[in-house]
Amino acid sequence: MRSRIESIGVSMPGGRLFTLGSVDHAVAAGKRCLDDSRYGPAEVQTLINAGMFRDGHCGEPAMAAFIQERLGINPGFGTTTSFSFDLTNGGVGMLSALQVADALMKSGTIRVGMAVSSDANTDARPDPAYAYPRSGAAVILDRSPDAHRGFGSFVFRTFEEHGDASTARVELFRKKGRLRIEKSDRLDDIYLECAGTVFGELLEREGLAAGDIGLVVPSQISPCFLGRLPETLGVAPESIVNVLDETGGDTHTTSPFIALKTALRLGRAVRGTKAVFLAVGSGVTAGCALYNF
Amino acid sequence: MKSRIESLGVYFPEKVLSTEELMSRCRKRPRWDLEKLTGVRERRVVGKDEFALDLAVKAAEKALAMSKYDAGEIGLIISCSISRLCDREKVFCFEPSMASQIKRRIGASGAMTFDVVNACAGMFTGIYIMDSMIRAGVVKTGIVVSGESITHLADQATKEIRSSFDGQLASLTVGDSGAAVIMEGSRGGSVGFHNLDMITVPEHSGLCVAHPSKKGPGAVMITRPVRLQKAAMKIKDPFFKKSIDRAGWTVDRIDAIIPHQTSSRAIRKGGKTLMEYLGTDRQMEGVSIVDRYGNPSTTSHFVALHETLMDGRVFTGSNIIFMIQASGLIMGQCSYTMDDLPDRYRSLNGKGGESICAAG
Numbered sequence: 284m285r286s287r288i289e290s291i292g293v294s295m296p297g298g299r300l301f302t303l304g305s306v307d308h309a310v311a312a313g314k315r316c317l318d319d320s321r322y323g324p325a326e327v328q329t330l331i332n333a334g335m336f337r338d339g340h341c342g343e344p345a346m347a348a349f350i351q352e353r354l355g356i357n358p359g360f361g362t363t364t365s366f367s368f369d370l371t372n373g374g375v376g377m378l379s380a381l382q383v384a385d386a387l388m389k390s391g392t393i394r395v396g397m398a399v400s401s402d403a404n405t406d407a408r409p410d411p412a413y414a415y416p417r418s419g420a421a422v423i424l425d426r427s428p429d430a431h432r433g434f435g436s437f438v439f440r441t442f443e444e445h446g447d448a449s450t451a452r453v454e455l456f457r458k459k460g461r462l463r464i465e466k467s468d469r470l471d472d473i474y475l476e477c478a479g480t481v482f483g484e485l486l487e488r489e490g491l492a493a494g495d496i497g498l499v500v501p502s503q504i505s506p507c508f509l510g511r512l513p514e515t516l517g518v519a520p521e522s523i524v525n526v527l528d529e530t531g532g533d534t535h536t537t538s539p540f541i542a543l544k545t546a547l548r549l550g551r552a553v554r555g556t557k558a559v560f561l562a563v564g565s566g567v568t569a570g571c572a573l574y575n576f
Numbered sequence: 577m578k579s580r581i582e583s584l585g586v587y588f589p590e591k592v593l594s595t596e597e598l599m600s601r602c603r604k605r606p607r608w609d610l611e612k613l614t615g616v617r618e619r620r621v622v623g624k625d626e627f628a629l630d631l632a633v634k635a636a637e638k639a640l641a642m643s644k645y646d647a648g649e650i651g652l653i654i655s656c657s658i659s660r661l662c663d664r665e666k667v668f669c670f671e672p673s674m675a676s677q678i679k680r681r682i683g684a685s686g687a688m689t690f691d692v693v694n695a696c697a698g699m700f701t702g703i704y705i706m707d708s709m710i711r712a713g714v715v716k717t718g719i720v721v722s723g724e725s726i727t728h729l730a731d732q733a734t735k736e737i738r739s740s741f742d743g744q745l746a747s748l749t750v751g752d753s754g755a756a757v758i759m760e761g762s763r764g765g766s767v768g769f770h771n772l773d774m775i776t777v778p779e780h781s782g783l784c785v786a787h788p789s790k791k792g793p794g795a796v797m798i799t800r801p802v803r804l805q806k807a808a809m810k811i812k813d814p815f816f817k818k819s820i821d822r823a824g825w826t827v828d829r830i831d832a833i834i835p836h837q838t839s840s841r842a843i844r845k846g847g848k849t850l851m852e853y854l855g856t857d858r859q860m861e862g863v864s865i866v867d868r869y870g871n872p873s874t875t876s877h878f879v880a881l882h883e884t885l886m887d888g889r890v891f892t893g894s895n896i897i898f899m900i901q902a903s904g905l906i907m908g909q910c911s912y913t914m915d916d917l918p919d920r921y922r923s924l925n926g927k928g929g930e931s932i933c934a935a936g
Contacts, residue, residue: 336670339787339788344902344906347776352778358777359777364775369692369694371690372691373671383708386712387708387712389708390712392708437714440688443676450672451671452669453667453670455667455668455788455795456794457788458788458789458791459788462670566676568689
């Protein structure tokens with residue numbers, strides 16, 4: 284059994300949405316995702332929120348509960364119910380959420396799952412080092428009707444020796460808390476090295492060569508990271524999806540999925556395309572997944 | 577295939593803080609007798625240089641000490657702490673994940689890592705995920721772990737509580753601890769998790785919310801306990817019945833009910849209404865450890881399980897119901913049959929020398 288992306292919705296940065304909070308962006312993306320889906324809200328059995336930076340640095344309950352309520356996904360206790368939670372893993376969170384949703388389906392726990400993410404820093408005076416434009420992304424997963432299409436293997440690795448390369452902390456010794464971001468000057472190099480390792484492992488596990496991959500949908504770390512990615516992975520430059528011009532910068536947890544939405548809109552993924560979703564983030568954690576369109 | 581708990585580690589910081597001492601620190605002392613109201617006599621609190629991450633690491637190390645698995649064999653670490661204090665006071669660490677830091681400290685070189693945030697249901701959310709990851713064949717074994725140095729909420733409450741009906745009263749009941757479970761697959765046996773039913777009823781999501789204080793440094797938890805309890809009570813009983821039905825059990829076959837640890841009164845009342853709902857004469861109360869450990873938040877069920885293992889209430893073959901309740905509003909029921917974990921747990925603890933579960 285393979286799981287597949289049944290629907291995808293995004294809430295882009297900029298314009299009127301610039302002032303929206305993290306829950307607003309997740310809900311906007313989730314609504315678009317549900318609008319394009321064959322499933323209604325009540326059919327979503329599990330909702331996973333992978334957003335890192337939340338409105339007012341709320342610690343409890345899970346932001347997923349607020350998002351579930353506003354999306355109308357079984358908000359009360361009735362004949363159908365849903366379960367929701369936050370899964371956080373830096374910039375890799377959304378891909379981790381899809382791995383979990385895939386496992387929930389393969390184990391027979393659920394038939395339809397949704398992963399959402401969004402990031403917003405709502406501090407009155409944000410740390411200048413925080414540069415992620417506010418955005419949201421949502422994906423509905425179900426069982427693929429075709430045994431050859433959908434998700435293949437997922438590979439994740441945590442390179443904890445680079446644990447200090449990218450940190451995000453909320454300082455509670457300040458009234459209302461304040462988010463502080465610190466990043467190593469070498470972060471692009473570290474991310475490229477880690478991305479190359481997991482990409483190689485994925486190809487080996489799937490018995491593929493780099494040339495078999497027609498589309499790479501990566502975290503939109505920086506122009507430099509995306510520019511050096513073809514050489515690191517050994518793939519054609521035109522296979523890399525780059526949406527930095529559209530988003531105005533790295534949108535963190537949502538970035539590979541905004542890139543996917545754009546790639547689909549531009550018709551860059553056709554039946555038979557082998558794509559790799561590639562995410563990197565703090566930890567340092569790198570993850571990738573094969574997807575057969 | 578089912579999943580089961582292969583090993584358990586529970587860690588308590590040494591320092592004990594009585595409710596009387598805590599209440600005497602309140603700038604404006606509520607007129608309630610908190611100990612009488614909640615049954616919380618004392619709780620453990622972290623020392624000056626001890627944080628949630630340290631408690632999680634110590635619990636994971638204890639679980640590994642009893643496990644047949646080495647740290648290098650662990651395929652996935654899921655950290656579930658609400659209190660994300662890693663290395664300094666009043667600083668919550670969001671990135672890198674706490675799980676990646678636990679991986680580094682315990683030497684689990686091959687483990688994937690991520691964190692789960694789901695209020696007091698965090699550890700059972702981690703178990704829900706790990707169960708699927710094991711049954712789907714993604715990993716063979718993994719650790720679900722949580723460290724909670726959550727009494728910073730109690731400290732804050734002593735400074736901010738202004739009335740006897742203040743929304744921060746529940747913050748005075750929390751306690752610090754760490755817990756870790758190592759999970760693995762259980763093929764063809766009758767032991768392990770029979771079902772893991774978890775739901776979120778978000779129309780009640782605003783009844784317990786934690787965030788940085790708007791009045792000054794620190795974090796606060798604002799609860800509407802009466803409305804929260806009322807909402808939970810409505811859902812709990814039918815949900816519980818569904819869970820034991822799915823396990824194919826009758827009430828007589830249950831050896832222990834382990835609920836979330838909020839207050840002894842809520843646990844007593846919960847047990848009574850449940851037995852009435854099920855129409856049985858059997859008098860069965862949930863396990864309560866709030867008198868000595870308060871509400872340990874995410875680790876609640878495993879602190880309580882530790883107690884029942886040590887005092888012999890849970891033994892090999894015992895059928896247990898875990899009742900999960902957390903802000904969100906999250907409700908969960910799990911039916912579980914013990915393998916030989918109770919014997920191994922007691923035997924390792926009773927060897928003398930280093931204790932697997934005692935304080936410090």
